[in-house]
Amino acid sequence: MESVTFGVLTISDTCWREPAKDTSGPVLRQLIVENFANTQVIGNIVPDEKDLIQQELRKWINREELRVILTTGGTGFAPRDVTPEATKQLLEKECPQLSMFITLKSIKQTQYAALSRGLCGIAGNTLILNLPGSEKAVKECFQTIRELLPHAVHLIGDDVSLVRKTHEEVQGSAPKGHICPNKTGTGTDSDRNSPYPMLAVQEVLSIIFNTVQKTTNLNKILLEMKAPVNIPPFRASIKDGYAMKSTGFSGSKRVLGCIAAGDSPNSLPLAEDECYKINTGAPLPLEADCVVQVEDTKLLQLDKNGQECLVDIMLEPQAGLDVRPVGYDLSTNDHIFPALDPSPVVVKSLLASVGNKLVIPNPRVAIVSTGSELLSPRDQLTPGKIFDSNTTMLTELLVYFGYNCMHTSVICDSFEQTKESLLDIFEVVDFVICSGGVSMGDKDFIKSVLEDLQFKIHCGRVNIKPGKPMTFASRNDKYFFGLPGNPVSAFVTFHLFALPAIRFAAGWDRCKCSLSVLNVKLLNDFSLDSRPEFVRASVISKSGELYASVNGNQISSRLQSIVGADVLIHFPARTTDRPLAKAGEVFPASVLRFDFISKYE
Numbered sequence: 001m002e003s004v005t006f007g008v009l010t011i012s013d014t015c016w017r018e019p020a021k022d023t024s025g026p027v028l029r030q031l032i033v034e035n036f037a038n039t040q041v042i043g044n045i046v047p048d049e050k051d052l053i054q055q056e057l058r059k060w061i062n063r064e065e066l067r068v069i070l071t072t073g074g075t076g077f078a079p080r081d082v083t084p085e086a087t088k089q090l091l092e093k094e095c096p097q098l099s100m101f102i103t104l105k106s107i108k109q110t111q112y113a114a115l116s117r118g119l120c121g122i123a124g125n126t127l128i129l130n131l132p133g134s135e136k137a138v139k140e141c142f143q144t145i146r147e148l149l150p151h152a153v154h155l156i157g158d159d160v161s162l163v164r165k166t167h168e169e170v171q172g173s174a175p176k177g178h179i180c181p182n183k184t185g186t187g188t189d190s191d192r193n194s195p196y197p198m199l200a201v202q203e204v205l206s207i208i209f210n211t212v213q214k215t216t217n218l219n220k221i222l223l224e225m226k227a228p229v230n231i232p233p234f235r236a237s238i239k240d241g242y243a244m245k246s247t248g249f250s251g252s253k254r255v256l257g258c259i260a261a262g263d264s265p266n267s268l269p270l271a272e273d274e275c276y277k278i279n280t281g282a283p284l285p286l287e288a289d290c291v292v293q294v295e296d297t298k299l300l301q302l303d304k305n306g307q308e309c310l311v312d313i314m315l316e317p318q319a320g321l322d323v324r325p326v327g328y329d330l331s332t333n334d335h336i337f338p339a340l341d342p343s344p345v346v347v348k349s350l351l352a353s354v355g356n357k358l359v360i361p362n363p364r365v366a367i368v369s370t371g372s373e374l375l376s377p378r379d380q381l382t383p384g385k386i387f388d389s390n391t392t393m394l395t396e397l398l399v400y401f402g403y404n405c406m407h408t409s410v411i412c413d414s415f416e417q418t419k420e421s422l423l424d425i426f427e428v429v430d431f432v433i434c435s436g437g438v439s440m441g442d443k444d445f446i447k448s449v450l451e452d453l454q455f456k457i458h459c460g461r462v463n464i465k466p467g468k469p470m471t472f473a474s475r476n477d478k479y480f481f482g483l484p485g486n487p488v489s490a491f492v493t494f495h496l497f498a499l500p501a502i503r504f505a506a507g508w509d510r511c512k513c514s515l516s517v518l519n520v521k522l523l524n525d526f527s528l529d530s531r532p533e534f535v536r537a538s539v540i541s542k543s544g545e546l547y548a549s550v551n552g553n554q555i556s557s558r559l560q561s562i563v564g565a566d567v568l569i570h571f572p573a574r575t576t577d578r579p580l581a582k583a584g585e586v587f588p589a590s591v592l593r594f595d596f597i598s599k600y601e
């Protein structure tokens, strides 16, 4: 619950006199910290005096960032119990259902809960809850309200993004259903808001990982794989030089011939004053056991054909010198992969090195672009039309990350044609990465087609900029990503959601599926948006420290913002406290490409 402060006020004459006796206050503070990451908690103790209670409450209510006050004590029937009376006068709105809810839950533990008079209500942007004084009661009440608090704070602050964030941060038992943020409606004429809740990025990723099935258990396959051959399969020379017996000495030796890489190992007799000229990687003659590099020799004589026939070996030969024994790099039955590395470059190269015919099955992916306005980049531009950049961009991104695109198509904005095409395409692929047609327009048919095809729409909106209407749906082991049509939205959501899903299906570990994240220092101020924003930026390395410069106008239609985009900076949503990301501040950023530094200064 970033930038939210809780206040815990212990109200008790005894504790005020002897603070060590206050156990409920510290317990509450601890519960808050344990349950809501990144929150601040302040605490104080006041006696059962109405004025003093109100004085402290007012101070806290006036603090903008202090959004929840939990009082403990002074709620009972004793003459000096005045917490509810002190609280009531400060409240702008009472929340009797919340007090009733707490009481109903507490009564299940003890009937004495009926003797607590605690109030709940709102003052300014602060929620105030009167909890009883006993440590046990405080713990029980906290459990009761724990899951309601983020939503309550969000509603009071009218801040959709904050509740998303805080909701995720409720540790352990976050509700499985989604909190419905404001502006979620039925999508009907009388309520034209999107019926899809805006999910947080992490929430969508969890859904994806819990939905997508691995097409192959890459880790298991790779870790269990044993080498069917030795590398090298023969004793190989490490140098260009002369192969000989180490039992011979330095001095002049007759050159019996030349052995090149690819020659089969010779088993001819070899005397101590004889040698073979040999190349790096060539097999040693059976009787030789060392190589002396050409730099440590001198040519003494050529024969009449111009071939070397006598050389001076200038150093003492030693057994094993510059020889790679059989299986030195990898022995038969050794594990081929000493560790997990999902990189297709690594996996395919190592498999090639052992002559393994195994092909690791990758997910079958199709790229689909929707839009009646789309023309192939090869066509002539005509009025009202635009060139289709998404098909090329998404196909190239797939290839860049090591996957094949099995199929591409461009579909016009028609329900029937979209439905028919998707049906056909899903016959041959596991994943469709589609762009366009997922927002609120009457030609945006993707979601209704998915429903018609009995796909489950797991996500219809994400709380990010760009990419809000990103849609993820599945049916059995078929997966659909509806990326928004705006080219930059498609670019960003491909990296954030589609790529991790494909990698996961391909057998990658969850933690490796998303792009790597590093910290960058911002070079210029940037106005934060009401949605968390993923901003294209170039990385500049200044004496080894990484800085980021935002790539111009970030409107989601402007594909130019991906030029020189090394990273996507993760900016949090704007809050009243923090409208700006300031130059010099450090932010996490997802690395978009392997060569991710644009400039060294």
Ligand SMILES: Nc1nc2c(c(=O)[nH]1)N[C@H]1C(S)=C(S)[C@@H](COP(=O)(O)OP(=O)(O)OC[C@H]3O[C@@H](n4cnc5c(N)ncnc54)[C@H](O)[C@@H]3O)O[C@H]1N2
Binding pocket: 369, 370, 371, 373, 374, 386, 387, 388, 389, 390, 391, 435, 436, 437, 438, 439, 440, 441, 444, 466, 467, 468, 469, 483, 484, 485, 486, 487, 489, 556, 557
């Ligand atoms: N009433 C609302 N309208 C819109 C909302 C909203 O919440 N309420 N969301 C906006 C956001 S955010 C985005 S992003 C877009 C997403 O739109 P769609 O996914 O429905 O995509 P289209 O409407 O088909 O196209 C949007 C835009 O992108 C251009 N486009 C589409 N495909 C391609 C392509 N292959 N190559 C190049 N350009 C493409 C298309 O021409 C449109 O200009 O919706 C907002 N609307």
Ligand code: MOO
Binding pocket: 464, 465, 466, 467, 468, 469, 484, 486, 489, 556, 557
């Ligand atoms: O989310 Mo849209 O992707 O901002 O333009």
Ligand SMILES: [Mg+2]
Binding pocket: 436, 437, 438, 439, 440, 441, 443, 444, 485
């Ligand atoms: Mg649209």
